[in-house]
Amino acid sequence: MATQSSTAHQEGPETGRRDFLYVAAGAVGVVGVGAVAWPLINQLNPDASVLALASIEFDLSNIAEGESVTIKWRGLPVFVRHRTQAEIEAARAVPLSDLKDPETDEQRTKPGHEQWLIMIANCTHLGCIPVGESGEFGGWFCPCHGSDYDTAGRIRKGPAPKNLVLPPYEFLSDTLVKIG
Amino acid sequence: MAHESSYVPGNAIEKWIDDRLPIIRWSKEHLIDYPTPKNLNYWWTFGAILAFMLGVQIVTGIVLAMHYTPHVDLAFDSVEHIRRDVNGGRIIQAVHATGASMFFFAVYIHMARNLFYGSYKAPREILWILGVLLFVLMVTTAFMGYVLPWGQMSFWAATVITNILGAVPVVGEPILQLLRGGFAVDNATLNRFFSLHYLLPFIIAAVVGLHIWALHVPGNNNPVGVEVKSNRDTVPFHPYYTMKDLFAVIVFCIPFAYFVYFAPDILGHPDNYIMADSQVTPAHIVPEWYFLPFYAILRAIDFNILFIDSKLGGVIFFAGALLVLFFVPWLDTSKVRSGAFRPVFKWFYALFIINFILLTWLGAQDAANPVYNAMAKICTAYYFVYFLVVLPLLGRFEVPKALPPSISEPVLKSGASAH
Numbered sequence: 001m002a003t004q005s006s007t008a009h010q011e012g013p014e015t016g017r018r019d020f021l022y023v024a025a026g027a028v029g030v031v032g033v034g035a036v037a038w039p040l041i042n043q044l045n046p047d048a049s050v051l052a053l054a055s056i057e058f059d060l061s062n063i064a065e066g067e068s069v070t071i072k073w074r075g076l077p078v079f080v081r082h083r084t085q086a087e088i089e090a091a092r093a094v095p096l097s098d099l100k101d102p103e104t105d106e107q108r109t110k111p112g113h114e115q116w117l118i119m120i121a122n123c124t125h126l127g128c129i130p131v132g133e134s135g136e137f138g139g140w141f142c143p144c145h146g147s148d149y150d151t152a153g154r155i156r157k158g159p160a161p162k163n164l165v166l167p168p169y170e171f172l173s174d175t176l177v178k179i180g
Numbered sequence: 181m182a183h184e185s186s187y188v189p190g191n192a193i194e195k196w197i198d199d200r201l202p203i204i205r206w207s208k209e210h211l212i213d214y215p216t217p218k219n220l221n222y223w224w225t226f227g228a229i230l231a232f233m234l235g236v237q238i239v240t241g242i243v244l245a246m247h248y249t250p251h252v253d254l255a256f257d258s259v260e261h262i263r264r265d266v267n268g269g270r271i272i273q274a275v276h277a278t279g280a281s282m283f284f285f286a287v288y289i290h291m292a293r294n295l296f297y298g299s300y301k302a303p304r305e306i307l308w309i310l311g312v313l314l315f316v317l318m319v320t321t322a323f324m325g326y327v328l329p330w331g332q333m334s335f336w337a338a339t340v341i342t343n344i345l346g347a348v349p350v351v352g353e354p355i356l357q358l359l360r361g362g363f364a365v366d367n368a369t370l371n372r373f374f375s376l377h378y379l380l381p382f383i384i385a386a387v388v389g390l391h392i393w394a395l396h397v398p399g400n401n402n403p404v405g406v407e408v409k410s411n412r413d414t415v416p417f418h419p420y421y422t423m424k425d426l427f428a429v430i431v432f433c434i435p436f437a438y439f440v441y442f443a444p445d446i447l448g449h450p451d452n453y454i455m456a457d458s459q460v461t462p463a464h465i466v467p468e469w470y471f472l473p474f475y476a477i478l479r480a481i482d483f484n485i486l487f488i489d490s491k492l493g494g495v496i497f498f499a500g501a502l503l504v505l506f507f508v509p510w511l512d513t514s515k516v517r518s519g520a521f522r523p524v525f526k527w528f529y530a531l532f533i534i535n536f537i538l539l540t541w542l543g544a545q546d547a548a549n550p551v552y553n554a555m556a557k558i559c560t561a562y563y564f565v566y567f568l569v570v571l572p573l574l575g576r577f578e579v580p581k582a583l584p585p586s587i588s589e590p591v592l593k594s595g596a597s598a599h
Binding site: 041045046050072074075122124125127128142144145146158159161 | 360491
C-alpha cells in the first residue's frame with residue numbers, strides 16, 4: 001500500500017495544498033447543496049395561512065352540565081366537556097398509582113373552572129377521535145385500537161401511552177375561553 | 181449470464197445504429213436470447229405479472245389525474261365525477277383501485293416464492309434487497325393513493341399512519357408537521373400526497389430496471405435451486421417464457437376483470453363513500469387488506485417494553501417486520517436454496533404462510549377482543565421467530581436431501597425411464 005501510494009502521488013508541498021483544495025471545494029459544495037435543499041424541504045412545513053389560525057375564542061355558556069362539544073383549533077378537534085359533579089369526584093377518587101401517565105384531576109383543569117375539561121380530541125395512540133361517554137371508565141373509548149380514557153381524559157387501558165393532550169388555554173371570563 | 185453476444189446486424193442501417201447506440205443488440209441479448217432455466221414453474225410468472233400491473237397502474241393513473249382535483253373540498257366529488265360522468269371513467273377508476281389489490285396479491289406470491297426457493301441466496305442478495313425496496317415503495321405509493329379519494333377511510337388512514345412517525349422520540353412531532361404541512365391532515369397533506377403518488381411509480385419503474393439488471397447478471401434461480409451448468413439447462417427467454425408469461429398474465433386478468441366489472445367496491449370500505457370529516461372517526465378503522473398483516477403487528481404491541489412505551493413499541497415492530505426482510509439473505513444459513521430439498525424447513529415455511537394469512541385476518545378483527553388480541557401477539561412472535569431464530573438455526577441442524585447434479589439430469593432421467 002505504502003509503496004503504491006508513494007509512486008502514485010508526488011510527495012511534497014503540492015500534495016498538502018491540493019488536498020486542502022479538494023476538501024475546501026467539497027465543503028463549499030456540501031453547504032451549497034444544503035442551502036438549495038433547505039427551502040425545498042422547508043416548504044413542506046405548515047404555511048402562514050395554517051399558522052394564522054393558531055388561536056381561537058370560544059363561548060361556553062351554551063354547553064349544559066353533562067354535555068360535551070367538539071370544536072376545531074388549528075385543524076385539530078378539541079373536546080370541551082362540562083363535567084357533572086359525579087364525574088369530577090370519580091376522577092378525583094382514582095389513586096395516582098392506578099395511572100399509566102400519572103396526573104391529578106387538578107393538573108388537568110384550571111382552578112375555579114374544574115367543571116370544564118378542554119383537551120385535544122385525538123387519541124394519543126395514533127390520532128383517532130375517541131367516542132365520548134363510553135368505555136369502562138365513563139370517559140372516552142377509542143374505537144380504533146381500544147384505548148380507554150377516564151372522566152379526566154387520562155389513559156386507563158389500551159395501547160395509548162399518554163393522557164389526552166391539553167391545549168394551551170385560559171379563561172377570559174367564566175364563560176369565555178381562549179385556546180392557543 | 182455472462183455470454184457472448186450472438187447478434188449480427190442484419191443490414192447497413194442496423195449496423196449504423198449498432199455502432200452508435202447498440203439498443204437492438206441489447207434487446208436481443210436481454211429480451212430474446214436471455215438464457216432462462218428450462219424448469220421454471222408458474223410461480224415464476226409473477227415477475228411478468230408485476231411488470232404488467234405496474235404498466236396498468238401507471239397508464240390508468242395518468243388518465244385519472246386528468247380528471248381528479250386534489251383539494252379537500254373537491255377531491256371526493258371529483259372521484260365520483262370520474263365514476264359517473266367521465267367517458268369510461270367507471271371502468272378506468274375501477275381498474276386503478278382494484279388494480280392496487282391485484283398488484284399486492286401478485287407481489288405477495290412473488291415474495292413467497294422467493295422465500296420458498298431461497299432465491300435471495302448468493303449471488304442474488306442485491307436482487308432480493310431491490311425487491312424488498314420495491315415492496316416498501318409500493319406500500320408507500322398505495323397508502324398515498326388511498327388518501328386521494330378523501331373519504332372517511334382515506335382521511336383516517338392518513339391520520340393514523342402519519343401518526344406512526346409521531347411516535348419517534350424528540351424529532352417525531354416536527355417531522356409529523358413537516359409531513360402533513362399542518363397540525364392535522366388537511367389540504368396541504370392531500371396536495372403533497374397527490375404529487376408524490378404521481379412521482380413514486382416512476383421511481384418504482386427505475387428500481388424495477390435495476391431489479392431486472394440484477395436478475396440478468398446471475399440469471400434466474402429455479403425450482404431445483406441448482407445453478408445452470410451448461411446451455412442444456414436453459415432455453416431462450418423468447419419465445420419460451422414470453423409465451424408462458426403472457427399466458428399467466430391472461431389467466432391473472434380473469435379475476436382482475438371479475439373485480440373490475442362485477443365487484444369494484446368489494447375490496448373497499450363503505451365508510452370511504454362518506455366524505456372526510458376531521459371531527460368524527462369511523463367506528464372501525466380497517467386498512468386495505470394488503471396492509472392488514474402489518475397493521476395486526478402494529479396493534480399487537482399494546483404493552484410497554486422496558487423504557488419503550490407501547491406506541492413506539494408498536495411502531496418498532498411494524499418497521500421491523502419490513503426491515504427484517506432486507507437481512508433474510510444473511511439470516512438463512514442453509515447452503516441449499518430450494519425448499520423442496522429441505523424436509524424440516526418445509527414445515528416451518530408452511531406455518532409461516534399460514535401465520536401470515538392469519539395476521540391478515542386478525543388485522544381486520546376487533547382490537548379489544550382478548551382472544552384475537554392474544555392470537556395477534558402469538559402470530560407477531562412467530563413472524564419474527566421465523567426470520568430471527570428458525571432460518572439461522574435450521575441451516576445448521578437440518579440434513580437436506582441430496583441435490584441433483586444439474587437442472588437437466590432429473591428431467592432427462594425421468595424422461596428416459598418413461599419409455
